[in-house]
Amino acid sequence: DGGITQSPKYLFRKEGQNVTLSCEQNLNHDAMYWYRQDPGQGLRLIYYSQIVNDFQKGDIAEGYSVSREKKESFPLTVTSAQKNPTAFYLCASSAPGTNKAYEQYFGPGTRLTVT
């Protein structure tokens, strides 16, 4: 079950600590995305990257940071500035510019709990 992987599956942190969530893909996709999934609020876009060394803020980027140093990897850091970090985080990738550009492939998700 490869394609796009996220680790760890569950993550626990104390309030005030930064934490980094991993996302790796072997689909050779240029674009990668981070979403946050909360009950009743659907999927909200945090950050996205359409190419290596470039990324843009999504709808709820405050308190988060990303990097895109390699095509395969798009780690997300949840900083202490994020007021409600406890959530389920989903990573996705897609291949813009191809006939499958519209289809996003999702990872299994990481559930982050901050206490």
Place this chain on the structure above:
Amino acid sequence: AQRVTQPEKLLSVFKGAPVELKCNYSYSGSPELFWYVQYSRQRLQLLLRHISRESIKGFTADLNKGETSFHLKKPFAQEEDSAMYYCALNAGGTSYGKLTFGQGTILTVHP
């Protein structure tokens, strides 16, 4: 800015009954609409897109530009259809590939 609205958080039907999951959107241009599905213990995955006009697992969805809707329909629901369903919009252009998702609808099909 674009927006996708799914008015029903929860939807329950009995096996064999018709089901319709509602999706409305707001976007000034010509959008691409999709339905994604997340079955229990599985990843979120694409179910269908409006351009292909295909039927997947018995589901169909028609884009109604006049009503700005993209409702998902199935004439006879099955228990295995129970899942979270998300409607999504692609605004295209420089954002091609970037999707705006609705709030999601949890469908439960009772035996």
